[in-house]
Amino acid sequence: MTGSPAAGRVAKLTDIWKSYGAVPVLKGVSLALQAGEVHALLGGNGAGKSSLMKIMSGVIQANSGAIEINGRALAHASPAHAQDLGLYLVPQEAHILPNQSVLENICLGLAASPRVLRSRVEQLVAELSVSLDLDAQAAALEIAERQIVEILRGLVRDARVLILDEPTSALTPFETNALFQRVRMLQAQGVGIFFISHKLREIREICGTISVLRDGVIVLSGSLDNYSDAEIIDAMSRVQIAEGSGKERGGRKVSQIGKPRLSVRGLSGEGFRNISLDVRAGEILGLAGVVGAGRTEFAETLFGLRPQTAGSVIFDGAELTKRSPRLCIDRGLVYLPEDRQQHGLFLEAPLFWNVSSYLVHRLPFFLRPGSERKVFDEFRASMGIKCTGPGQEARGLSGGNQQKVLLAKCLSARPKVLILDEPTRGVDVAARNDIYELIRKLAADGVAIILISSDFDEIEQLADRVEVMAFGQSGGEITENISVDAIARLAFGASEARHA
Amino acid sequence: MLDLFARNRVATLIVVLAVAYAAIGAAAPGYLSGTTASVVVSSSLVLMLISLGTMIVILTRNIDVSSGSVLGLSAAVLGLSLNAGVSLPLAIVFCLATGGLAGAFNGLMVAYLGIPSIVATLGTLGLYRGIMLVLTGGRWIEDLPQGLKALAANLGFGFSALTIVVLALVILAWIVLRKTRFGRYFYAVGDNRAAAHHLGVPVKRVQFTAFVATGVCAALAGVVFSAQIGFIPNQAGSGIELKAIAVNVLGGVSLLGGTGSVAGVFAAVIFITSIDSALVFLKIPAYWNDFIAGAILLSVLLLDGRIRQIIDRRIRARRYAVHDRGPTQSAEATMARTLEAGR
Numbered sequence: 001m002t003g004s005p006a007a008g009r010v011a012k013l014t015d016i017w018k019s020y021g022a023v024p025v026l027k028g029v030s031l032a033l034q035a036g037e038v039h040a041l042l043g044g045n046g047a048g049k050s051s052l053m054k055i056m057s058g059v060i061q062a063n064s065g066a067i068e069i070n071g072r073a074l075a076h077a078s079p080a081h082a083q084d085l086g087l088y089l090v091p092q093e094a095h096i097l098p099n100q101s102v103l104e105n106i107c108l109g110l111a112a113s114p115r116v117l118r119s120r121v122e123q124l125v126a127e128l129s130v131s132l133d134l135d136a137q138a139a140a141l142e143i144a145e146r147q148i149v150e151i152l153r154g155l156v157r158d159a160r161v162l163i164l165d166e167p168t169s170a171l172t173p174f175e176t177n178a179l180f181q182r183v184r185m186l187q188a189q190g191v192g193i194f195f196i197s198h199k200l201r202e203i204r205e206i207c208g209t210i211s212v213l214r215d216g217v218i219v220l221s222g223s224l225d226n227y228s229d230a231e232i233i234d235a236m237s238r239v240q241i242a243e244g245s246g247k248e249r250g251g252r253k254v255s256q257i258g259k260p261r262l263s264v265r266g267l268s269g270e271g272f273r274n275i276s277l278d279v280r281a282g283e284i285l286g287l288a289g290v291v292g293a294g295r296t297e298f299a300e301t302l303f304g305l306r307p308q309t310a311g312s313v314i315f316d317g318a319e320l321t322k323r324s325p326r327l328c329i330d331r332g333l334v335y336l337p338e339d340r341q342q343h344g345l346f347l348e349a350p351l352f353w354n355v356s357s358y359l360v361h362r363l364p365f366f367l368r369p370g371s372e373r374k375v376f377d378e379f380r381a382s383m384g385i386k387c388t389g390p391g392q393e394a395r396g397l398s399g400g401n402q403q404k405v406l407l408a409k410c411l412s413a414r415p416k417v418l419i420l421d422e423p424t425r426g427v428d429v430a431a432r433n434d435i436y437e438l439i440r441k442l443a444a445d446g447v448a449i450i451l452i453s454s455d456f457d458e459i460e461q462l463a464d465r466v467e468v469m470a471f472g473q474s475g476g477e478i479t480e481n482i483s484v485d486a487i488a489r490l491a492f493g494a495s496e497a498r499h500a
Numbered sequence: 501m502l503d504l505f506a507r508n509r510v511a512t513l514i515v516v517l518a519v520a521y522a523a524i525g526a527a528a529p530g531y532l533s534g535t536t537a538s539v540v541v542s543s544s545l546v547l548m549l550i551s552l553g554t555m556i557v558i559l560t561r562n563i564d565v566s567s568g569s570v571l572g573l574s575a576a577v578l579g580l581s582l583n584a585g586v587s588l589p590l591a592i593v594f595c596l597a598t599g600g601l602a603g604a605f606n607g608l609m610v611a612y613l614g615i616p617s618i619v620a621t622l623g624t625l626g627l628y629r630g631i632m633l634v635l636t637g638g639r640w641i642e643d644l645p646q647g648l649k650a651l652a653a654n655l656g657f658g659f660s661a662l663t664i665v666v667l668a669l670v671i672l673a674w675i676v677l678r679k680t681r682f683g684r685y686f687y688a689v690g691d692n693r694a695a696a697h698h699l700g701v702p703v704k705r706v707q708f709t710a711f712v713a714t715g716v717c718a719a720l721a722g723v724v725f726s727a728q729i730g731f732i733p734n735q736a737g738s739g740i741e742l743k744a745i746a747v748n749v750l751g752g753v754s755l756l757g758g759t760g761s762v763a764g765v766f767a768a769v770i771f772i773t774s775i776d777s778a779l780v781f782l783k784i785p786a787y788w789n790d791f792i793a794g795a796i797l798l799s800v801l802l803l804d805g806r807i808r809q810i811i812d813r814r815i816r817a818r819r820y821a822v823h824d825r826g827p828t829q830s831a832e833a834t835m836a837r838t839l840e841a842g843r
Binding site for chain 2: 059078079080083095096097098099100104108109111139140142153270
């Protein structure tokens with residue numbers, strides 16, 4: 001589909017390569033977009049979608065390859081340059097200047113006189129039939145409105161190519177419908193749109209063509225009508241023969257699983273509602289879902305970081321109310337956060353401080369660095385943490401070793417229930433296997449584990465049972481024959497599921 | 501109601517100011533007079549200039565704590581030039597150029613070398629004061645020519661040539677920041693730097709320009725200071741940078757960048773200066789000044805902080821309310837669950 005040069009072509013990418021350090025993320029991607037085409041771009045986490053978008057919109061530079069927008073080449077990586085050529089990226093989270101007015105947000109950086117801009121924006125607002133108070137402060141905008149602001153930014157810049165990055169991830173069905181109507185209007189005006197989404201149903205509704213990206217390569221591309229949902233999911237999630245990773249299951253027996261440790265009943269909070277689940281001693285419960293399904297919010301609510309609005313949490317037979325992180329740690333409910341740089345590690349502090357930081361409230365008034373170092377050294381030996389010594393700063397470690405330090409920190413609290421949020425994100429294959437082994441060993445020692453992961457392979461390999469979350473709600477449970485396909489079907493909310 | 505209050509900080513400040521004036525006027529008849537007004541205005545000029553410059557930098561989400569030293573350094577350049585026989589206009593040009601250069605060095609370090617502004621300007625706070633002391637040999641500069649002092653002389657209605665220049669500059673700043681595209685950039689860079697970059701705003705150049713403008717403002721404050729006092733002490737301008745930051749906060753300029761208005765800063769400067777003059781009028785000993793100014797600043801900030809918290813909580817609640825809107829949301833989930841049950 002990259003070949004035939006059609007008159008109405010608005011964007012063309014040829015043989016794009018990109019790697020970060022030694023890790024290639026895009027391996028020769030070619031794509032084309034016609035005027036009036038809505039082109040779905042799909043891919044699992046880490047498939048290279050976001051890199052591809054950033055390259056197209058001039059945020060980062062590709063290592064090689066050519067990008068053509070409206071017949072002109074994108075000469076250097078700069079968002080302003082890409083916008084000049086007529087491409088606008090509507091990011092998943094709108095870039096909003098909260099203290100400026102809506103109009104100022106839309107028109108920032110444009111040279112025309114305010115009166116001209118205002119009338120143009122008003123015209124666009126009317127054409128899209130949205131109601132938007134241009135003089136209101138942007139901080140008060142709802143998420144859907146922020147997205148409209150981003151789309152208007154693109155249109156007022158005469159964009160012929162729009163990239164919508166998971167535009168519906170935070171919208172209600174009603175708002176989604178309204179968005180789709182607007183997308184159709186744009187389509188009728190000849191705007192080409194790349195539509196990035198995880199939701200097959202929506203893709204079916206709005207897109208005409210599809211490309212699926214996996215491991216930096218386009219594995220499926222063409223008219224959407226030619227492919228069934230099953231084919232698409234299969235293309236997206238097909239298990240790669242990974243480099244030397246142990247793919248076999250843990251080999252633990254179900255009989256090792258003991259009494260219930262944690263029961264959650266009808267828990268609701270910020271970003272999720274009515275979640276119920278149980279996890280038993282020695283069990284690994286996979287909590288699967290796509291990004292934005294509400295899993296992290298759920299975990300943070302369990303750990304007392306966010307307020308709950310309904311439901312109850314029963315830990316070891318007693319209800320745990322008024323949870324705070326300290327209370328949870330003291331009882332043995334421990335959370336390993338998703339973002340180790342922001343929420344996990346003290347990057348400038350020595351490693352042994354990091355490991356003892358969970359229990360710092362139990363340390364004596366006058367610290368005994370000697371014993372803290374000894375604790376660290378034990379973990380270092382048992383987990384194979386590669387470092388120059390307990391005094392090294394956490395910043396200097398590789399992602400995998402940082403993750404092990406974080407895990408050691410959680411283990412220092414002797415958890416009974418351990419919530420692991422994306423424990424292998426940004427971790428290389430070898431360290432990943434080490435971490436898998438550790439997780440299995442912990443479970444064998446009787447720790448109840450909730451494993452949150454967007455990597456369905458990982459869940460398939462580790463979990464004894466899977467709960468899927470989708471759109472902030474429970475998306476179903478898988479107790480037998482856990483497979484990437486089964487998880488994906490529930491997580492993506494595919495219409496295919498109806499006749500599975 | 502809250503939104504209105506939070507958004508109209510300037511109006512709030514003016515109301516407080518009016519109430520305070522009325523109270524003082526009632527307690528000490530004769531305070532509300534043309535004479536008081538002209539005293540307040542002329543004694544506010546230095547603080548006005550420093551606060552205005554500081555505001556521009558704060559808008560871009562940086563801070564400048566070196567402006568007191570820039571004031572001192574450029575005043576020293578002015579005084580030394582004049583005493584060396586340089587003509588007054590040329591000496592003023594030297595003085596402003598010194599301020600511009602000092603600001604440009606701050607801007608270079610912050611915008612292009614990536615040094616956090618608090619660190620960079622703490623360094624130059626000492627450095628510029630040091631250069632001043634080296635230039636003057638640690639001595640005060642006295643015997644300034646009459647021509648300089650004449651700039652501060654009353655031309656009628658209590659206005660001096662300097663008052664007119666400063667007020668013109670305030671109006672100019674207001675126009676640039678409110679009415680021009682480049683002025684908008686200062687707000688944008690401070691409000692959301694990534695978004696500004698995303699939309700093609702020259703983020704680095706804007707930050708650099710803000711520091712240069714601040715330097716020039718501080719140098720002009722040096723001219724005003726020298727003309728009003730008639731000599732230049734070693735510690736000219738020392739400590740005024742903190743007062744200027746306090747004024748900015750009082751005037752509704754967010755230290756996180758992106759919000760604030762010239763009108764707010766103007767009102768806050770007049771407010772702070774009025775307190776000083778009112779205390780004199782009420783025969784309250786001058787050593788109460790700092791206590792009262794500090795207490796007023798803190799009460800305004802506490803109130804403001806509470807309002808902001810409430811607004812943040814509302815925005816957050818609204819964001820997550822997305823998931824609580826009716827049963828249609830769960831269509832996919834219900835379907836999947838039905839499927840599970842059917843197995």
